[in-house]
Amino acid sequence: MNNNFFNKPLVDNLIPLKIKELNSGKVGFYSIGLYAASLAYNCAMQTDGTRLLLAPRPGRELLGAFSKETLEGMDPDHVHTMLNMGTHLEGEKTVNNNLSDLILRCEIVVLSANSNHIEKDLYEACQLRRHLKREDVVLACLSGSFSHDEDTNESYVLCEKESNLAFFSGFHRHDALRNPLDSFTANFCHPNALTAMLGARILDSLSPNIQVSSGVHNVEGQYIKAAKNISSIFAGFSHAYHSKNPGLLPTLLTLLLNQCLDQAATVSVSRNDRNKLYDSQAFPLTELGYGVHRIEAALLRHGGLEKVRDHTFSQLTAMVADVRGSMMLPIVGNPTRNFQAGQILAERMAFLERCPHNMDEFLEWCESSGLNRGGLEGVKSLSFWPQIIKKYSIPIHDSSMTNLLYMSINGDKESKDTFFKVMTQSRELSNYCQESVRPSHSRRYAEALNNINVPEALDLIVKCIKSDAETSCSLEDFKISADESVCPTQQHQIAMSIIENTF
Numbered sequence: 001m002n003n004n005f006f007n008k009p010l011v012d013n014l015i016p017l018k019i020k021e022l023n024s025g026k027v028g029f030y031s032i033g034l035y036a037a038s039l040a041y042n043c044a045m046q047t048d049g050t051r052l053l054l055a056p057r058p059g060r061e062l063l064g065a066f067s068k069e070t071l072e073g074m075d076p077d078h079v080h081t082m083l084n085m086g087t088h089l090e091g092e093k094t095v096n097n098n099l100s101d102l103i104l105r106c107e108i109v110v111l112s113a114n115s116n117h118i119e120k121d122l123y124e125a126c127q128l129r130r131h132l133k134r135e136d137v138v139l140a141c142l143s144g145s146f147s148h149d150e151d152t153n154e155s156y157v158l159c160e161k162e163s164n165l166a167f168f169s170g171f172h173r174h175d176a177l178r179n180p181l182d183s184f185t186a187n188f189c190h191p192n193a194l195t196a197m198l199g200a201r202i203l204d205s206l207s208p209n210i211q212v213s214s215g216v217h218n219v220e221g222q223y224i225k226a227a228k229n230i231s232s233i234f235a236g237f238s239h240a241y242h243s244k245n246p247g248l249l250p251t252l253l254t255l256l257l258n259q260c261l262d263q264a265a266t267v268s269v270s271r272n273d274r275n276k277l278y279d280s281q282a283f284p285l286t287e288l289g290y291g292v293h294r295i296e297a298a299l300l301r302h303g304g305l306e307k308v309r310d311h312t313f314s315q316l317t318a319m320v321a322d323v324r325g326s327m328m329l330p331i332v333g334n335p336t337r338n339f340q341a342g343q344i345l346a347e348r349m350a351f352l353e354r355c356p357h358n359m360d361e362f363l364e365w366c367e368s369s370g371l372n373r374g375g376l377e378g379v380k381s382l383s384f385w386p387q388i389i390k391k392y393s394i395p396i397h398d399s400s401m402t403n404l405l406y407m408s409i410n411g412d413k414e415s416k417d418t419f420f421k422v423m424t425q426s427r428e429l430s431n432y433c434q435e436s437v438r439p440s441h442s443r444r445y446a447e448a449l450n451n452i453n454v455p456e457a458l459d460l461i462v463k464c465i466k467s468d469a470e471t472s473c474s475l476e477d478f479k480i481s482a483d484e485s486v487c488p489t490q491q492h493q494i495a496m497s498i499i500e501n502t503f
Contacts, residue, residue, distance in 0.1 A: 003164040028102030034065040036112040038177035044081035054086035055097035115145035140166035144225035145377035155384035167218040170318040171325035175333035189218040217313035229378030235327035236342025265309035338378035400436035432492035
């Protein structure tokens with residue numbers, strides 16, 4: 001998909017004119033969910049609203065995402081400004097904007113639908129761009145969930161499938177966006193640095209309370225958002241169930257944050273266009289605001305270093321803040337909807353003294369507490385989790401917290417008692433946090449120490465002591481028979497064994 005502000009072949013004398021148009025360009029939000037509507041209200045509070053246009057999808061009300069109570073507390077003048085953003089005159093008649101209107105009048109069109117509609121919307125937008133001869137309009141999305149292909153039973157992030165699709169994200173709370181004194185940051189990511197910089201500049205002009213910076217890591221940004229929506233469920237559970245365990249909670253939240261970033265770094269290193277991100281740009285990424293041009297992690301494998309992660313995206317402050325903020329219990333206002341789902345999970349598990357029977361029961365708990373199933377992107381993504389870690393080769397030790405959450409909901413009946421104990425008992429969960437983040441081969445060295453009376457184990461330890469830089473201490477031939485090994489007895493060890501055999 002071609003998706004930039006300048007279509008080839010470029011006509012030299014038209015480029016300056018296009019740059020001037022971009023400098024005063026408009027942004028359009030299509031579909032209008034709670035986030036887009038709240039952002040529009042922020043713009044209405046701070047500006048005359050002329051830089052932002054809105055278009056609800058057919059059958060949807062422009063302000064329909066707001067509750068009745070929220071609407072009653074909103075300033076009528078700002079609401080009027082929002083309504084003007086979503087309408088235009090045809091003769092003497094006022095009509096609602098549609099997607100065609102946004103493509104005709106805007107330089108950036110943000111498709112704000114969730115994963116239920118985003119691919120259909122993207123296809124329609126591409127068709128309209130071509131029909132209207134407006135292919136220099138840049139399309140972006142907000143969707144923070146994994147997409148799923150029913151025919152192939154494959155899950156993925158859309159920005160990987162459509163590598164030039166822009167991604168817009170930043171931490172926000174909907175009530176904070178309606179606070180005239182609060183501010184938040186966001187990133188506009190596109191794999192072409194120049195497009196990213198120009199797009200961020202346009203979005204940054206929407207409101208003085210919204211600071212937008214550019215980045216090239218659209219795939220990583222969308223993956224982080226999808227993964228953090230799952231992690232915020234666990235964060236909500238942890239805040240509710242383990243609030244009286246002050247030593248455990250920081251560990252849980254730190255792991256949830258780190259594993260989101262490590263997973264995205266694994267996804268990043270496998271990008272087909274990864275080298276192009278760094279080597280084929282008009283200027284270095286440091287000119288976009290990155291502290292360094294590239295951050296890579298490597299592991300020693302088979303006597304040599306192998307690149308396994310690309311952490312360059314982690315310099316995008318708004319992306320990291322989005323993960324961290326979604327796992328915080330706010331002082332005022334409500335936490336994210338996925339966080340609330342985790343709180344409900346904790347309350348019901350404490351009351352029933354068991355895990356949910358399955359995902360459907362968990363969703364019933366959420367709906368009975370007032371959460372709309374369609375807004376729980378993290379819960380939807382969790383359903384696809386086994387496919388995600390397989391597709392992107394996410395290591396078990398980099399996804400251990402999500403694996404535990406997944407198994408507590410989707411595990412078989414026989415193992416649910418184990419996962420309930422690990423999720424709810426402070427000592428077991430703390431041990432799980434400590435042990436599950438170690439690679440399985442690392443634990444095999446510990447296994448050797450625990451079975452020091454077994455000749456094979458003793459030989460391995462002796463070999464490691466005698467090894468030097470030229471002699472590796474390999475685990476390839478190390479194996480303890482079932483009769484000789486120490487079987488896992490603690491609940492967190494049993495849970496880890498089940499997870500490793502499942503994934």
